[in-house]
Amino acid sequence: MNIERLDLTIPQRRLMEIFAKTEVKGDYGDQCVRALLTYAQELLSEHGYQSKTLDSMLAGTLPRLDFRRYFDAVMRDIYDCDDETCGVPPEELSPQEYRESMLNCFPKMFHDLFPEPVQYVMPGLNLLVTWEMGYGNIIKQELVNIHDSELLFVLQIVYEYIDVCVSGWPEYHQYFLSRWTHYLLTREWPDNEALFKQKWLEEKELREAFQKANAHLAKENQEYSDALKEHFITVADAARAVLRVIYGQDNVEKEADAWRKRIAESGIELGDAIAGRQGRKFYSAAKVIKAFQETNRETVTDAQIADAVNARAVSKDKLPL
Numbered sequence: 001m002n003i004e005r006l007d008l009t010i011p012q013r014r015l016m017e018i019f020a021k022t023e024v025k026g027d028y029g030d031q032c033v034r035a036l037l038t039y040a041q042e043l044l045s046e047h048g049y050q051s052k053t054l055d056s057m058l059a060g061t062l063p064r065l066d067f068r069r070y071f072d073a074v075m076r077d078i079y080d081c082d083d084e085t086c087g088v089p090p091e092e093l094s095p096q097e098y099r100e101s102m103l104n105c106f107p108k109m110f111h112d113l114f115p116e117p118v119q120y121v122m123p124g125l126n127l128l129v130t131w132e133m134g135y136g137n138i139i140k141q142e143l144v145n146i147h148d149s150e151l152l153f154v155l156q157i158v159y160e161y162i163d164v165c166v167s168g169w170p171e172y173h174q175y176f177l178s179r180w181t182h183y184l185l186t187r188e189w190p191d192n193e194a195l196f197k198q199k200w201l202e203e204k205e206l207r208e209a210f211q212k213a214n215a216h217l218a219k220e221n222q223e224y225s226d227a228l229k230e231h232f233i234t235v236a237d238a239a240r241a242v243l244r245v246i247y248g249q250d251n252v253e254k255e256a257d258a259w260r261k262r263i264a265e266s267g268i269e270l271g272d273a274i275a276g277r278q279g280r281k282f283y284s285a286a287k288v289i290k291a292f293q294e295t296n297r298e299t300v301t302d303a304q305i306a307d308a309v310n311a312r313a314v315s316k317d318k319l320p321l
Contacts, residue, residue, distance in 0.1 A: 011154050012187055014039055028109050030127040033165060034058070036158045037127065044143070047151055051142040053135055062123040062135065067114070070133045071101075078105050090117035094290055096306050107132065107166050132166050153183060170214040177210060231313035232274060232282040235260050235291075241312040242292060246300050259298075263291050277320050285313035 018039060022032040041054055056062045071090045090098055095116075102111040109128060123130040131139075140159070146152055160179055164172045181203070233241075239256035247255075263270075268291045273281035289309045293302045 011039070011043065011150075012184065015154070015157065028113060028126065028128055028165070030165075033127050033131075033162055036161060040155060040158050043151055043154060047146075047148055049143065049146055049151075051139050053138045053142055057123065057127065057130060057135060057139070060124040062130065065121040065123055065130065065133045067118050067121050067133075071117075074105060075101070093117075094293065095302055096286070096289055096293070100286070108168055109166055128162065128165050131162055136162065157183060170217040173210070174214050177207065181207070231285040231310065231315055232319060233285050233288055233309060233313040234276075234280050234282055235263055235270070235288060237312055238285075238288045238292060238309045241308040242300060242305050243298075245304050245308050246298055259292070259295070262295050262297075266291070266295050268294060274316070274319060274321070280320075282319055285309055288313075 015036075018032065018035045022035045024032050037054060038058060041051075041058060044050060044054075053062070068089055068091070090101070093101065098117060099111070099115070102114065109132070113126070113129065121129060121133065123135070130136075136159075143155065146155070157176075157180060160172075160176045164176045236256060239259045240250075240252055243252035243255050243259070244250060270283040270287050270291060273283055276282055289306050292305045292309065296302070296305065
C-alpha cells in the first residue's frame with residue numbers, strides 16, 4: 001500500500017512514514033528512534049511543551065555517561081543491595097564474569113556493544129544506549145505533566161518502540177504491535193471501505209505470523225534460560241577437558257593431575273562442594289573456570305578454558321550423587 005495516497009491526518013501519517021521510510025543500519029541502529037524522537041520534539045513544541053534533556057540528546061550536547069556507575073546501579077537493583085554495600089567494578093571482574101553479568105543482568109544490546117568494560121560512553125554514539133542508561137527516565141519525568149491524550153498516545157508509542165529495540169524480547173514486540181494496531185484502528189480513516197477491508201485482511205495475516213514467530217522465540221528463550229542454570233564439575237574432569245584441547249588426545253592423566261595439584265596449592269577458593277559417588281567433589285563450573293584461568297601456564301586461552309569446562313559440566317539434577 002502506498003501511504004502517500006492515504007488521506008491520513010497528522011500524526012498518523014507521520015508515524016507511518018517514519019516507520020516505513022527510515023532505514024535502520026545494524027542490529028542496534030538508532031536511526032528510526034532518532035526520527036521518532038525528533039518528531040516527538042516537534043509535537044511538544046507545537047503543544048507548548050519542552051524537554052530540555054530531549055533537546056540536548058538530539059543536539060548531542062549531553063554530558064558523557066558513566067558506564068561504571070550505570071553497571072553498579074543495575075547490579076545493586078537486581079541483587080537488592082543497599083547503598084552501603086560495595087559492589088565490584090566491572091573492570092575488576094574476570095572477562096568471563098563480566099560477560100556473564102552483561103548477558104544475565106542487562107539487555108543483550110549492552111553485551112554485544114560493550115564486550116569489554118569502558119569508563120565512559122558518549123551519549124551521541126547511540127540513542128538506544130543513551131536512553132536506557134538513564135536519560136529516557138529523565139525525559140519521561142520532564143513530560144509527566146502532559147494532559148493532551150493524543151500527544152500522550154504518540155509519546156507512549158515512541159517509548160514502547162524504544163523498549164522493543166532495547167530489549168529484543170518477544171513479549172515487547174507483541175505488546176508494541178498491539179498498541180500500534182489499536183492506535184491505528186481507533187483513529188479516523190478515509191471513507192474507503194474496500195481498501196481498508198483488504199488492509200485489515202493483510203494485517204490479520206501479518207499478526208498471525210508474528211504470533212507464531214513470538215511463540216517460537218519464547219520457546220528458544222526458555223531453552224536458553226534453562227541452559228544458563230548453574231552447572232558443576234570436578235577439578236580433575238575439568239583438567240582433562242582443558243588439556244584435551246591442548247594435546248588433542250585423551251591420554252592426559254599425568255598433566256591433569258599436575259594441574260589439579262597446582263590449583264589445590266594455589267589456595268584459590270572454589271566454594272562449597274557437592275559430594276558425589278566415590279568421594280568425587282563437584283564445584284560450580286564458573287569458579288572452576290576462574291581457578292584454571294588464574295593458574296594457567298599452558299598454551300590455551302581463557303575462552304578455550306571456559307568452552308572446554310562448560311562443555312563437560314552438568315546441571316545439579318544430572319550429577320552422579
